[in-house]
Amino acid sequence: MSDLILIVDDDPIQRRLLQAALARGGYEILCVDGGEAALAAFEGPRGGDVSLVVLDLVMPDIGGLNVLETMRERGIAVPVVVQTSQGGIDTVVAAMRAGAFDFVVKPVSPDKLNAVVAGALKVQAKGGVAGRGAPVQAGSLTISDLQSRSPSMERVIRLAQKAAASNIPILIEGESGVGKEVVARAIQGASGRRSKPFVTVNCGAIPDNLVESILFGHEKGAFTGATEKHTGKFVEADRGTLFLDEIGDLPLDVQVKLLRAVQDGEVDAVGGRKSAKVDIRLISATHRNLLQRVKDGAFREDLFYRLNVFPVFVPPLRERREDIADLVALFIERMGKAETGGRVSGIAGEAMALLKAYDWPGNIRQLENAVFRAVVLCEGSTLTSEEFPQIRAQVGAVDTAEEPDLTLADRRHDAPRVVASAPPLAQEDIDDLPREDCIDALDAKGHVRSLAEVELEMVQYAIRRYRGQMSEVARRLGIGRSTLYRKLKEHGIDPDSGREFGLVQ
Numbered sequence: 001m002s003d004l005i006l007i008v009d010d011d012p013i014q015r016r017l018l019q020a021a022l023a024r025g026g027y028e029i030l031c032v033d034g035g036e037a038a039l040a041a042f043e044g045p046r047g048g049d050v051s052l053v054v055l056d057l058v059m060p061d062i063g064g065l066n067v068l069e070t071m072r073e074r075g076i077a078v079p080v081v082v083q084t085s086q087g088g089i090d091t092v093v094a095a096m097r098a099g100a101f102d103f104v105v106k107p108v109s110p111d112k113l114n115a116v117v118a119g120a121l122k123v124q125a126k127g128g129v130a131g132r133g134a135p136v137q138a139g140s141l142t143i144s145d146l147q148s149r150s151p152s153m154e155r156v157i158r159l160a161q162k163a164a165a166s167n168i169p170i171l172i173e174g175e176s177g178v179g180k181e182v183v184a185r186a187i188q189g190a191s192g193r194r195s196k197p198f199v200t201v202n203c204g205a206i207p208d209n210l211v212e213s214i215l216f217g218h219e220k221g222a223f224t225g226a227t228e229k230h231t232g233k234f235v236e237a238d239r240g241t242l243f244l245d246e247i248g249d250l251p252l253d254v255q256v257k258l259l260r261a262v263q264d265g266e267v268d269a270v271g272g273r274k275s276a277k278v279d280i281r282l283i284s285a286t287h288r289n290l291l292q293r294v295k296d297g298a299f300r301e302d303l304f305y306r307l308n309v310f311p312v313f314v315p316p317l318r319e320r321r322e323d324i325a326d327l328v329a330l331f332i333e334r335m336g337k338a339e340t341g342g343r344v345s346g347i348a349g350e351a352m353a354l355l356k357a358y359d360w361p362g363n364i365r366q367l368e369n370a371v372f373r374a375v376v377l378c379e380g381s382t383l384t385s386e387e388f389p390q391i392r393a394q395v396g397a398v399d400t401a402e403e404p405d406l407t408l409a410d411r412r413h414d415a416p417r418v419v420a421s422a423p424p425l426a427q428e429d430i431d432d433l434p435r436e437d438c439i440d441a442l443d444a445k446g447h448v449r450s451l452a453e454v455e456l457e458m459v460q461y462a463i464r465r466y467r468g469q470m471s472e473v474a475r476r477l478g479i480g481r482s483t484l485y486r487k488l489k490e491h492g493i494d495p496d497s498g499r500e501f502g503l504v505q
Helices: 012-023 035-043 064-073 089-097 110-126 151-164 180-189 208-216 252-264 290-295 301-307 321-340 349-357 363-377 389-395 408-414 427-432 451-465 470-477 481-490
Strands: 004-008 028-032 050-056 080-084 102-105 170-173 198-202 241-245 281-286 310-313
Touching (some): 004 035, 012 050, 012 110, 028 035, 035 050, 035 064, 050 110, 064 080, 080 110, 102 110, 110 363, 151 180, 170 180, 180 241, 180 281, 252 301, 321 349, 321 408, 349 389, 451 470, 451 481, 470 481
Parallel strands (some): 004 028, 170 310, 198 241, 241 281
């Protein structure tokens, strides 16, 4: 069965041209004359069959941007190719931020249009495959996996380390796509609940009339359609961690019950006759300003202070561009292996410069999607700026003089080879290590030594004690591996060599 393409354009001549061009590509076509008709088409009998939308941005009734926003609000996850005139690049930028997959400039040639549509459908088809890696399981991430070269993220890592040592309620704030759930999973993985359930709930994606049932459960027959008993997410997370994403979108009436659950550790199922005791670690997350929501009367003040006991702010990607190269390398390695069998193994310097110059309004999620799309469409072994047309259109010319090409082989070469094949230390091996090493707090004159001196000696001691296993060293010191390597370089020590610590003969 061929893919169904929805063409949305108020110009009848343009609709006929697009229909003829895509029909030559073997697609089934559905044409509508405006944004209102397009949204109605998704509610119609063939709405669920639409594989892709070709959307004009300028229409008299509902513009293309409003169509994109409404699709996103309704959860319609269909790739959209937008059309623009020669002078409409600002509108294209807004459309990309609103979720458009790609754009074409009017008048577009049939070959170009079919190539863009084929690429969008190819990426969409790959999206359901495990090309982005298997889902992260609870407890599989730890704080040491939160590696960063950014000082602002180092603070997040330090806070996460402290939070993992207790059961304190945590509120993770930050823009959409910055990795709030990853931070939450790392805290869970480093806590005493690491082997217990990690249950996630996106409060913004649940219909208002079902939020209470999904969170707290319901009894059979409690309401129309309740044909079976449902335990609810709180009970599912018992003895583990409950992650409430987009907590700021929770309806006010449900906030009252959530407050009681947080305060008393009890939940009342819809239609239930008695409360159920639960033991959970609550981690909430939001991209909204909750304090402003409190002032606006959209969020309960008492619940806010119950949740905001230990706030953690995750900075946007544009404020930690130092991490972009590492993230790109990670995504290429993961997706290149799954999608191309390892054929795609690097990125050209000019493409990396392009990615570093972009502001990434969708943050890490947008970067991951951009690399995913590029890997799928790349025909060579190295990603170039040609694989990032949307980013290139928005950024324009960039200085690529100082940006080297990046390959996964080079990236792996940067890691300390002494650690790569080192076997894990058993506890008895650690116990046998010498304990006579002491780190003096005072210098020869009795004054407190500088933090830099003490820090260096602590790092050296940890490397000796754990025999150069940098992951274990970083974990014991409570820092990320990238931070550990950076500190070594700051002290003039090459992390690729263990001779300074007697690790390599």
